Amino acid sequence: YTTLFRSTEYQVLADRATAFHGGSGGVVALGGRGSLMPNADGTSTLLLNNVVSANFFSVLGVHPMLGRVFTAADSDRLRSHPGLVLGYRCWQRTFGGDPNIVGRQIPLRHGKDRINQVDIWGVLPADFRDVDPNSDRDLWIPAETWAATVDPGELTSTTSRWFNLVGRLAPRATVAQADEQVATITQALAAADPVNNRGRSARVVSDLSYRLQNAGTTGIVLFAIVGGVVLLCTVNVAHLLLARALSRGPEVALRLSLGATRWAVGRQLLIENLLLCAFGWVAGLAVAAGIASVLRRLLVSGPAMLVSLDTPPHFQIDWRVFFLAGLLALVTMLLLAFVPLAQVAKPQLVPALRSASSQRTDDRTPGARRCAVWLQIGISFALLVSTGTLVQSFLNTRTQPIGLTRNQVLVAFTQDPDDAMRHTVLANLRTLPGVRSVAYGIRSPLMPSENGIAEKVLLPSHPELKDPVEIKFNAVSPGFLDVTGTRVVRGRGFTEADDADGPVSVLINHSMAQKYWSLRDPIGQIVHLADGHVDARIIGVTEDAPISQVGEIPEPYLYIPFHQYQTRLSNMGEITFVIGTGQNAMSLAQDARQVLIHINPLLDPMFVTSLPELIHYSAGNYQMLAELVSALGIIGLFLTIVGLYGFLAFRVTQRRREIGIRMALGASREATAFLVLRDSAKMGAIGLAIGFGLAAVATRLETSVLFGVRPFDAFSLLAAFSLLAVATLGASWLPARRAASIEPMQALRSE
Numbered sequence: 082y083t084t085l086f087r088s089t090e091y092q093v094l095a096d097r098a099t100a101f102h103g104g105s106g107g108v109v110a111l112g113g114r115g116s117l118m119p120n121a122d123g124t125s126t127l128l129l130n131n132v133v134s135a136n137f138f139s140v141l142g143v144h145p146m147l148g149r150v151f152t153a154a155d156s157d158r159l160r161s162h163p164g165l166v167l168g169y170r171c172w173q174r175t176f177g178g179d180p181n182i183v184g185r186q187i188p189l190r191h192g193k194d195r196i197n198q199v200d201i202w203g204v205l206p207a208d209f210r211d212v213d214p215n216s217d218r219d220l221w222i223p224a225e226t227w228a229a230t231v232d233p234g235e236l237t238s239t240t241s242r243w244f245n246l247v248g249r250l251a252p253r254a255t256v257a258q259a260d261e262q263v264a265t266i267t268q269a270l271a272a273a274d275p276v277n278n279r280g281r282s283a284r285v286v287s288d289l290s291y292r293l294q295n296a297g298t299t300g301i302v303l304f305a306i307v308g309g310v311v312l313l314c315t316v317n318v319a320h321l322l323l324a325r326a327l328s329r330g331p332e333v334a335l336r337l338s339l340g341a342t343r344w345a346v347g348r349q350l351l352i353e354n355l356l357l358c359a360f361g362w363v364a365g366l367a368v369a370a371g372i373a374s375v376l377r378r379l380l381v382s383g384p385a386m387l388v389s390l391d392t393p394p395h396f397q398i399d400w401r402v403f404f405l406a407g408l409l410a411l412v413t414m415l416l417l418a419f420v421p422l423a424q425v426a427k428p429q430l431v432p433a434l435r436s437a438s439s440q441r442t443d444d445r446t447p448g449a450r451r452c453a454v455w456l457q458i459g460i461s462f463a464l465l466v467s468t469g470t471l472v473q474s475f476l477n478t479r480t481q482p483i484g485l486t487r488n489q490v491l492v493a494f495t496q497d498p499d500d501a502m503r504h505t506v507l508a509n510l511r512t513l514p515g516v517r518s519v520a521y522g523i524r525s526p527l528m529p530s531e532n533g534i535a536e537k538v539l540l541p542s543h544p545e546l547k548d549p550v551e552i553k554f555n556a557v558s559p560g561f562l563d564v565t566g567t568r569v570v571r572g573r574g575f576t577e578a579d580d581a582d583g584p585v586s587v588l589i590n591h592s593m594a595q596k597y598w599s600l601r602d603p604i605g606q607i608v609h610l611a612d613g614h615v616d617a618r619i620i621g622v623t624e625d626a627p628i629s630q631v632g633e634i635p636e637p638y639l640y641i642p643f644h645q646y647q648t649r650l651s652n653m654g655e656i657t658f659v660i661g662t663g664q665n666a667m668s669l670a671q672d673a674r675q676v677l678i679h680i681n682p683l684l685d686p687m688f689v690t691s692l693p694e695l696i697h698y699s700a701g702n703y704q705m706l707a708e709l710v711s712a713l714g715i716i717g718l719f720l721t722i723v724g725l726y727g728f729l730a731f732r733v734t735q736r737r738r739e740i741g742i743r744m745a746l747g748a749s750r751e752a753t754a755f756l757v758l759r760d761s762a763k764m765g766a767i768g769l770a771i772g773f774g775l776a777a778v779a780t781r782l783e784t785s786v787l788f789g790v791r792p793f794d795a796f797s798l799l800a801a802f803s804l805l806a807v808a809t810l811g812a813s814w815l816p817a818r819r820a821a822s823i824e825p826m827q828a829l830r831s832e
Contacts, residue, residue, distance in 0.1 A: 086110065086244045086283075088224060088236040090270055091134065094246065097266050100259035106251035107140040109133060110244040111212065114227070115687070116220060117190040118175075123682030125190055128171065128219040131211065132227045132244075135159065138166075140249050141212075148183035148203025151223050159225035164200040169207040171219035189230060192654060193496060193683050197230040212247060248285070260285040279548055302783050303709060306467060309779075310713050310720075313460045315413050316453050317724040322354075358414035362407050369402065451764065454728050458768025461721035462805050463775035468707075468714035469797030470780055470790055475707035477789035478700040484626030485526055486566025490659050490692035491666040492525045493673055495684050497647070497656040502680060509676045510660055513669060518661040520564045522557035522643060525657045526626055527695040533628045536639065536650070539609035540597060552593065553628060554639035556646035562588075562623065564659045565692065572604045572621030580642040585610070585617040585649065593637030594622045610641070611650050617641070631700040632788045659692070666691035703788060718804070722812045729761060729816035740823050750821040757820045761813035769802065776801075 086094070088110070095101070095108040111133040117125035137143075138150040150166050151159060158164075167182065176182050186198040199222075210217040228236050235241055250259060263285050271278040286294070293300065336346050498506060503521070510519045524534065537549035559575040562568075570591065579586045587608060594603045606619045625635040641650070662669055670689045677684040733740070740753055780792035790797075 085242040086246055087238065087242050088244060091244055091246060093270065094263065094266055095134075098248070098259065098262045099251070100254040100262050101248045101251055103251040106249050106254070107136055108246055108248040109137045109140050110224070110246055111137065112243040112245065113218075114222075114243075116222075117687070119188050119190050119196060124678060124685035125683070125687075126175070127687040128175070128189075129217075130220045130222050131218045132222050132224055135223045135225060137221070137223075141247075143205065143209050145203035146206040147180070148201070150203050150205075150221075155223075156225055159223050160229055162200060163197065163226040163229050164202045165223070165226060166202050166221040167204045168210070168218050168221065169205050170210075170217055172204045175219070191231045199226060199230060212245075256285055256287050276548070302706065302786055305779065305782060306464065306710055306713055309460050309464055310717050311409070313457060313464075313717050313720050316456050316460070317720050318413070319453055321724075321727055354414045355411075358410045361414075362410045365406055365410070366403065369406070454725060454764050455768045455771055457721045457724045458765055458805065458809070459771030459775050461717045461808075462769055462772025462801055463779045464710075464714045464717040465801035465804055466772075466776040466797050467779050467783060468710050469800045470783060470787065470792065470794050471703075471710050472707045473790045473794065473797065474787045475700070475703040478631050478696075478703050481789045483631055483696070484567055484624050485692065485696060486564075487693060487696065488566065489662050489664065489666040490564060490566075491662060491669050491673055491689065492528070492692055492695065493658045493660070493670075493677065493686045493689045494525070494528065495656060495658070495677060495686045497652070497654050498681065498684060500644070502684075503656070505680055506658065506677065506684070509680065510658065510673060513660075513672050513676065515662045515664045515669065516660055517663060518560060518564050519658060520558045520561040521656050521658045522555050522561045523646075523653055523655055523657065524555055525659055525692065525695070526565055526567075527629065527631070527692075527699045528657070534653075536610055536641075538639070541607055541609065542601075543597060552637050552639050554641055556641045556643045558643045561659065562640070564661045565626075567626045568624050569621045570624050572619070574621055575640070575642055579620070580644045582648075585615055585645050586620045586642065587617040588621045588623055588640035589619055590623050590635070590638040591625050592635040593639070596637055608639075615649055627699065629699070630702075631696060632703065632786075666693070700788075702786070706786060718808055721805075722808050725761070725764070725809060725812040726816065728764075729757060729813050730819070732760070733757065733816045733820045736820075737823060740820055744823065753823070754817040754821040757817040758810075758813055761809055761817075765806070765809045769805070772805075 091108070091110040095110075098108060100106075101108045111131050114130045114132050116128050116130050118128055119125050134153075135151050135156045136153040138145075139152050143150065145166065146169065148166075151164060155164075167176070172178060172182065182201055183203060185201050187201060188196050189199055190196050205221065224236060248259065250256070263283050267278075267281065267283045271281055333346055337343065497503075507519050507521075510516060533553040534555075535551040535553045538552045539549050540546055557575070559577055559580060562574055569588070571594075572588075574588065575586070587610075589603060597603070598606060603619050603622060608617050608619065609615070610617050623640065625638075627633055628636070628638065647653075658673075660666070660669065660673060667690075674686055674689060677686060740756075743756075744750070744753060776798070777793060780794075784792050
């Protein structure tokens with residue numbers, strides 16, 4: 082499903098959606114959360130959880146490596162005797178791979194004072210990480226255990242949505258049937274609770290469709306570029322085999338004239354192609370295995386922390402890769418075998434035999450071969466333009482303004498202390514060497530926080546909006562925006578007076594001002610927070626800053642004074658200290674952690690990182706695209722050089738007698754070399770014309786993954802043109818020299 086659900090909505094869907102009933106079918110719910118495991122010194126270790134429905138493992142068919150997993154039949158027992166299952170990596174890292182771990186209890190802290198003992202039921206196998214293959218979880222906690230140890234209200238809340246739903250279809254049920262049922266059920270849920278469900282819907286998609294959608298434009302761009310390189314390889318091989326087939330025409334004719342059957346000769350040629358296919362398949366898989374071993378280093382790792390929460394990426398060459406690569410190679414070689422087989426099928430033997438002793442003396446080349454070269458040049462040009470555009474986009478994420486400072490800022494996320502303790506923390510952090518400023522908020526920009534937290538807001542200035550709108554927000558202290566580098570472009574920022582008891586003031590970002598008050602001054606406008614229970618006045622407008630990822634589409638955003646939010650709206654129990662410094666922020670990490678622990682061990686940060694690290698990590702897609710596309714662009718350029726060189730070298734061999742006659746009649750060696758270079762220039766010009774069209778399509782496809790650069794960028798076009806021109810000249814230079822070095826008498830005598 083492509084929307085988040087409440088626990089109660091999951092129960093309704095699981096009961097009513099009959100397309101998931103029977104056999105191993107069923108609907109499961111899972112939602113990401115975190116737990117703290119107390120240590121002996123009073124500090125805590127953060128563990129990442131998936132809170133799941135009790136039928137999760139049975140529906141997905143996951144079996145434990147040790148112990149057992151919970152099932153739907155264990156629901157009642159889990160409420161009175163809370164239990165969980167360990168992930169393999171957590172078992173190894175946190176518990177040292179203890180084989181006797183099953184049956185033990187571990188303490189889990191939720192909040193400052195609540196610690197519950199939870200039974201360990203089992204350990205999952207190493208090959209099961211998460212439903213998302215790029216994720217990994219430490220603990221798998223059934224919803225019944227979560228309700229018993231944390232807060233049952235979190236599962237029954239009418240506003241808290243944090244469950245994703247996954248279903249296994251019943252036998253003979255289809256995705257279309259399940260989609261129709263879910264649409265009907267969600268319409269009924271919206272009608273029963275219009276305040277919370279108005280406009281909400283859900284649909285069912287297959288696992289493959291979901292993964293393709295989740296990959297988004299980045300996945301489509303990579304798929305298209307890889308497809309372009311594969312096409313370039315295919316065209317290159319086709320061109321070389323075509324030239325080889327044409328040169329073997331006299332040989333085939335001679336074999337047939339000496340009594341060989343067409344089937345025998347055709348079978349030999351087919352076997353040759355199949356052997357080339359097999360060798361190419363094996364070599365390609367060897368290269369793929371090597372790339373897979375180094376691909377992890379090309380991907381952007383998680384932000385540097387005192388305790389890493391990053392999941393190592395997992396790549397493997399499995400049977401699906403073997404099958405796809407083999408099928409692609411087989412189909413390609415069978416298609417390319419058509420030309421030599423067609424040569425065998427020709428009944429005219431005498432002309433073919435005559436061609437063995439008389440080379441072509443005209444400059445005509447079969448159109449298929451010229452088209453192959455044109456296509457290679459065009460594809461290579463499009464790849465180079467895409468490479469230049471994406472590299473510029475990545476560099477822009479490192480240099481252009483984004484609404485956040487690129488200076489060193491340490492970020493420490495922990496439990497919220499009381500007011501007196503918070504002031505002590507601020508005072509002690511300011512005494513650390515190199516610290517310039519300290520502030521705090523619920524979250525820091527770009528933190529991995531499920532795309533931000535939101536508050537329901539009513540806008541009296543827009544009476545047509547009768548229902549509250551959800552606006553993402555952050556509750557911050559005075560000076561928070563100064564530390565993180567987000568400018569106030571109109572009005573003023575927060576002061577200590579705004580964070581005291583009294584009227585509530587808020588800041589909005591530029592996108593919110595443009596969306597709701599584009600024709601009037603937003604300063605002084607009133608917004609109703611918490612479904613209208615709290616009135617707040619807008620005192621300033623900030624620039625847009627990324628919430629979850631650099632390059633995201635700006636959306637409305639609110640800043641609320643921290644103290645006002647904690648006392649008048651909701652105490653989330655979380656706080657993030659941001660510490661500006663003139664040195665490497667991570668060099669202060671241990672000292673800042675010790676300050677927090679010294680004040681109270683419960684303030685041991687759940688994670689500590691820096692704002693530059695968060696910026697770098699959140700722009701990881703841009704870096705990955707730039708690296709991979711650059712590598713593919715270089716491969717494409719190399720293939721184009723090889724293909725063009727092969728074509729021109731073969732043309733020189735074909736025209737050897739003609740060139741000899743030209744030189745015997747007085748043509749200079751320079752004129753002969755120019756003849757080859759001119760042919761190369763003509764093909765390059767036609768290939769570039771094709772490449773411009775392909776580049777226009779490619780860059781238009783890349784629009785949504787670009788940052789600070791236009792799709793059809795002039796610099797990328799010029800750089801690609803220059804590089805390809807130099808490559809074309811280099812590929813044609815050796816054949817031109819070879820043509821110029823032909824001795825006329827030797828060329829004529831060889832005939």
